[in-house]
Amino acid sequence: MPRKIGFLGLGIMGLSMAKRLIGAGHPLTVYNRTASKAAPLVALGATQAATPREAARGSEIVISIVTDSPDVEEVLIGKDGAIHAAEKNALFIDMSTIAPETARRVGRALQAKGIAFLDAPVTGGDVGAREGTLSILVGGEAADLERAREVLGVMGKRITHFGPLGAGQTAKACNQILCAMNMTGIVEALHLARLSGIDPSLVVEALSAGAGGSWALEKLGSRIAKGDFNPGFYVDLIQKDLRIVQDAARPLGLPLEGTALAQRLFADNQKAGEGKLGTQAMYKAVERRIRK
Numbered sequence: 001m002p003r004k005i006g007f008l009g010l011g012i013m014g015l016s017m018a019k020r021l022i023g024a025g026h027p028l029t030v031y032n033r034t035a036s037k038a039a040p041l042v043a044l045g046a047t048q049a050a051t052p053r054e055a056a057r058g059s060e061i062v063i064s065i066v067t068d069s070p071d072v073e074e075v076l077i078g079k080d081g082a083i084h085a086a087e088k089n090a091l092f093i094d095m096s097t098i099a100p101e102t103a104r105r106v107g108r109a110l111q112a113k114g115i116a117f118l119d120a121p122v123t124g125g126d127v128g129a130r131e132g133t134l135s136i137l138v139g140g141e142a143a144d145l146e147r148a149r150e151v152l153g154v155m156g157k158r159i160t161h162f163g164p165l166g167a168g169q170t171a172k173a174c175n176q177i178l179c180a181m182n183m184t185g186i187v188e189a190l191h192l193a194r195l196s197g198i199d200p201s202l203v204v205e206a207l208s209a210g211a212g213g214s215w216a217l218e219k220l221g222s223r224i225a226k227g228d229f230n231p232g233f234y235v236d237l238i239q240k241d242l243r244i245v246q247d248a249a250r251p252l253g254l255p256l257e258g259t260a261l262a263q264r265l266f267a268d269n270q271k272a273g274e275g276k277l278g279t280q281a282m283y284k285a286v287e288r289r290i291r292k
């Protein structure tokens with residue numbers, strides 16, 4: 001059934017996700033801070049809104065996917081936020097990666113106005129967003145998830161309910177530990193292969209089928225082997241996420257030493273002006289540490 005959707009944030013992820021929703025027949029009103037980025041969606045039939053508030057008007061569901069916690073607060077509950085023009089019984093779904101505490105705070109502000117809210121961050125990268133194969137990690141009321149399930153199913157192939165508001169973001173924080181650790185292993189392995197004189201692309205191909213294989217080795221290891229450091233997921237964004245991870249672990253007394261190592265390597269990327277490269281650029285940070 002077509003649902004009127006307001007869609008906020010047309011970055012690497014949002015643009016592809018919004019395209020899939022239009023393709024599935026849902027009428028979309030889109031907002032992006034840099035207005036020109038909405039052009040490909042307008043060409044597909046979307047209506048463009050000048051503010052998040054305007055995008056929410058007439059929308060049964062409002063989906064946001066912007067950068068960080070303050071950005072979600074701005075587009076949903078800020079001065080021109082979607083909250084101010086929300087329809088009666090509207091459902092807001094935030095799919096950005098943000099702090100669990102912010103998701104709970106935003107949820108409380110929305111609920112006070114009678115607006116339902118789910119935190120529903122995603123994993124599966126730019127490829128998953130394009131192909132509709134994301135894994136969607138949900139926190140909030142089960143009944144609200146059921147209202148959204150069909151729409152979420154256009155963007156993701158696996159939808160998991162973890163518990164109350166914020167629980168989706170906690171699951172996403174766990175995922176970011178895995179992404180960071182995977183990348184550390186991949187870049188060390190591919191440097192060892194290269195320095196020892198074996199072909200890194202063969203290593204990626206053969207090991208992807210074995211016990212050391214992973215999504216990251218297959219998708220991002222192959223980009224490293226081709227010298228492709230273009231972003232699917234920015235170094236700057238994983239650093240934002242790893243700060244969220246450390247903030248979640250600290251009060252629990254849990255030391256995340258592996259995560260801290262990945263943060264140091266990504267910080268080296270940022271210092272070298274590589275924050276807008278993909279996370280596979282950690283390969284460059286390790287390369288700079290090789291003793292000649």
Ligand code: NAP
Nearest residue numbers: 009010011012013033034066067071096097125126232233
């Ligand atoms: P991106 O390409 O940098 O896009 C960020 C989007 O947020 C842009 O549309 C940007 O608008 C908008 N934005 C940021 N701050 C804003 C503000 N204060 N007000 C209004 N709009 C604002 O990033 P992305 O890769 O799509 O990531 C988006 C979210 O998904 C992040 O939370 C990220 O951690 C998460 N995520 C990304 C991936 C991935 O592989 N890329 C995977 C899973 C989850 P402008 O165009 O005006 O800058």
